[in-house]
Amino acid sequence: MNNWTRFKNSYFLYSFKREPVAYISFALFIIFVLVALLAPVLSPYDPYDAMMIDIMDSEIPPSWMDEGEERFFMGTDVQGRDLVSAMLYGLRTSVIIGLGAVIFQAVLGITVGLISGYLGGKLDSFLMRVADIQFAIPYLIVAIIASAIFQLAFGVDRFQQLAVPLLIFIIGISNWPMYARTVRASVLGEKSKEYVEAARVIGLNRRIIMFRHILPNTLTPVLVLSTIQVAQAIMSEAALSFLGLGMPISQPSLGSLIKAGFEYVFSGSWWITLFPSILLIVFTLVIILFGDWLRDTLNPKLYKG
């Protein structure tokens, strides 16, 4: 039986097809990601192109309102950017940062968790102590202080240029202990099983045993954790950008759009804030709902932090 038929007959797929929350949220997630990645093709204007932005177009309400204009469906923001385009590009930035940060923290956390769990000993206690210490301080505080330090170290201009990779690094580094602990816990469970002993007896080296034999068996909790972490990373990006420690206003992300619009809520331009906010909430909600279903179906032993 090959992998495909095994997957087709699995309980996982069966319950996926039967649960509307699961397939709807998954479909929406795929659509959001596709739309985000295709933003340059789909969006009517390019928010990075100064030639297309006219300051005279600023704060035009959505097209269905009295003062709205046909060419800007959801209106424009303060700089005169078309809000639909800015949101598509913003979603793209948020998705890139969210996925990038999770990949980064997963690689870091899984490596630490595997080494720590498999090798044990002094190294294990040291790495887990480090994780404990970081765990004691909320990830958001770590992320906020880290980006503040980076912003001061690089200077605001340089920080803004490097904002995407830096945010991936900051959000990744602020949340890796989750992965390390989860992976370590399942490695400890797998370590003494017979297949690991068999691999050791035939003389495979430690790295192959860790990454090729044990790692695949610890991926269920990692998968479940990753969905929650993606949602959290996207919300962290929004929070950091809102505080002025993340994406600058000139580069749209969901957080920086909300930050840019916030000051104009008071003067009645509610749409600049409202539409990106709805997009942010729906997008994170979709991921959380899918993650909840995944957790209930796969039912791994998760480390509760």
Place this chain on the structure above:
Amino acid sequence: MFAFIIRRAIQAIMVMIIISLIGFLVQQSLGDPIRDMVGISVSLEERDILRTKMGLNDPQLVQFFRFIKNAAQGDLGISYFHNKPALDVIFKKAPATIELVFITLVLILLITFPIGIHTAIYPDTKFAKYVLGFSTIGVAIPVFLTAIALIYVFSVELQWLPSYGRGKTVNLWGWETGLLTWDGLKHLVLPSISLTSLFLPLYIRLIRSEMMEVLETEYIKFAWAKGLKKHRVWLIHALKNTLLPIITVFGVEFGMLFAFTILTEKVFQWQGMGFMFLEAVERADTALLVAYLVVVGMMFVVINTIVDITYGVINPTVRIAGTK
């Protein structure tokens, strides 16, 4: 038990040293106290003399020990913007944050316990389903969006409540409190509600699931069989045993509550520690930033140590699990 406390205390001190090391490194690489102190007219030679006088040319290790020694004596440098010791600035801002956190905690307790218990006892009612639905959506709503929405409705449209600042405060033995004036209380409403709303979903779900679990146990069945009054079974027999896990999560989540005050303070321009920190970043006020880092780190270490020790007192298995 004594050994357990000692072990935790040593660990706490180690963590504090690491946090001070990070603070020290940040200060070394970012801040130039000379530049902060002198104007542009001071020549390089004079700067160098001043540098030697202040010990800034000493070896790093010597400077680090001096940093720790000063920090232990409550000297974390001088905030050049406020022109005051950094620690004084932080302490002046602390009451605002503490009051916000305190009111939020009270609100969380007052709202989550009744709702959590009610939905656990009657899980099939419409109310319980609405609550669960809301708490699912609520997890996805960032605190600053709740805050903006509240400001839009109550400050911009209805103009019932103020949208920024702390309002009138009273000085009570050096503690600037906004809890004693009507104006101060009015300013507290929106920030504390937005902060509370963030934690409602989590706690309601937690209390509900813990309570439902306990209601299934044998001793509750026995209590029913004894013919006890239902309120006695629910509120005394069942609730007591749900408290331990809830207290643990409260201890852990307290830190998150503090983290989210930074966002809330930003939206409402609440003059607390978070707002001060963001201002310090904007002004590149390194000394204040480092002081904030050390104070916040210290706060978390103290809270965690107290939570761990309390938990060790309540639950002896923790003490044994910690020993090797």
